[in-house]
Amino acid sequence: MKQLTIQSSQRSYPIVMEAGLRFDLKKWLKSDYSSILIITDEKIADKYLQDVTESLGDTDIYTYIAPSGEASKSIEQYYKLQTKAIESGLDRKSLIIALGGGVIGDLGGFVAATFMRGIDYVQMPTTILAHDSSVGGKVAINHEAGKNLIGCFYPPAAVLYDTETLASLPYREIRSGYAEILKEGFISDIHLTEELLALSLEQVSSAQLENHLEAGIKVKANIVEEDEKESGVRKYLNLGHTLGHAFEATLGYGKVTHGEAVANGMLFALHVSEDVAGKKLPFNELYNWMKRNAYPIIDIEEESIPKLIKSMKSDKKSVSGHIQMVLLNKVGEPTVKNLDDSSVEAYIKTYIERMNKR
Structure with missing residues (x-):
């Protein structure tokens, strides 16, 4: 116990x-x-x-x-x-x-x-x-x-x-859940992140799963105790959720699982983070992990960008008409940045270009 x-x-x-x-x-x-x-x-x-x-x-x-x-x-x-x-x-x-x-x-x-x-x-x-x-x-x-x-x-x-x-649990639910554990690794611990990014989820043992769950819960518990009402560091738990929630809402609830949407949202957040931080982050490692573990890679059509931005601005994390995103300065060092519509649109377009080259 x-x-x-x-x-x-x-x-x-x-x-x-x-x-x-x-x-x-x-x-x-x-x-x-x-x-x-x-x-x-x-x-x-x-x-x-x-x-x-x-x-x-x-x-x-x-x-x-x-x-x-x-x-x-x-x-x-x-x-x-x-x-x-x-x-x-x-x-x-x-x-x-x-x-x-x-x-x-x-x-x-x-x-x-x-x-x-x-x-x-x-x-x-x-x-x-x-x-x-x-x-x-x-x-x-x-x-x-x-x-x-x-x-x-x-x-x-x-x-x-x-x-x-x-x-x-069916494999899709295992995959969905591990996206949130990886999120907790990204915002807190390089060692947990590296361990998770090396996983093939179909081969995870019960003992590994329990250890990863405990690690994720400890990250969440520590943050929640420090910031119960999400006025400060609790916002970091939203890494990947800004675009992830927009995917869920625009595609239709249930078309992708929450974890699948968040995984794609984290990929976009790392893309933005690399530009803001001016340094390389584990974008390629996350992409390869998603492909290896059969996460759906959500294609974004240019004509859907206004709809996505509208959904992102409807998110409860938006502030004064700006889209609030959790980004990484580096693994284990999250930050929050408010972006205007034109910046988000530009980032989505460069993200589409980057993904199309793969």
């Missing part, structure tokens, strides 16, 4: 990583709850919902199964879940358990944050990608104009990570 504790302004909460944890949940719940609503999706329900329900004993248990995929982070699913909570008789002493990947964690957490002005919730991530989204208390749903535009900061009561659930 591996355990960390996050200190937030509202509460401290544990992050626990343990194989088989879903069979012994009661010991990790800090109080006796009047009732529990478990929120999951169609894919996870078949695998783990019964295990989780049975481990909770004789508490009044209710369940809600959302459709799988990013499209469930919607105002429609949010409203249905609020209705489910009301009809089930949940009160301020109730608990919500978000059992699933980042979509379920964000959706379930936002429902908990706003039901009766806030009740406890527990994150039970079942994907690699969710090691990032489940830590730090950022919960949200999407708007058609952009990702995560409707949400708040609301820390969980606990993050309970049953590492056995990762064994059933």
Whole structure:
């Protein structure tokens, strides 16, 4: 078992990583709850919902199964879940358990944050990608104009990570999750970055995966404790997300995974960083890693640039009409730069040229 504790302004909460944890949940719940609503999706329900329900004993248990995929982070699913909570008789002493990947964690957490002005919730991530989204208390749903535009900061009561659930992940989900771990390497640690860039993800062992997850969670935990509300260093966690979120929104949620979009966004961020920093960065190494591990390389058509820029400006990280990007001075030394539309357009055009030469 591996355990960390996050200190937030509202509460401290544990992050626990343990194989088989879903069979012994009661010991990790800090109080006796009047009732529990478990929120999951169609894919996870078949695998783990019964295990989780049975481990909770004789508490009044209710369940809600959302459709799988990013499209469930919607105002429609949010409203249905609020209705489910009301009809089930949940009160301020109730608990919500978000059992699933980042979509379920964000959706379930936002429902908990706003039901009766806030009740406890527990994150039970079942994907690699969710090691990032489940830590730090950022919960949200999407708007058609952009990702995560409707949400708040609301820390969980606990993050309970049953590492056995990762064994059933399809390769695409492994690939998606490792993009976020690599992001954490880029902004913090040259040694972790070099180790990750050497990986062939289809050959990663369970022990390697757990070590990489722990390393990524520690990076996220340290940053979140220093900057809970994203006014300073927490912005660094957005490396690759400015264009990545724009890809998700413009291509249509679910067409590419979040991690696939972020990987492409990081490639663009390194392209921009090389110009701003005036030095070579691991652009080629990242590109080769993506190709070796079968990440989709997203083609950008010139006519789509205005649409991408509009989406990037709708991102919650935009400031005074400028697009805010996380860049690297070097690996382990991130920085934030505000760019105007013309600069971003020029960078996208030179990026297209660079990619077309490959």
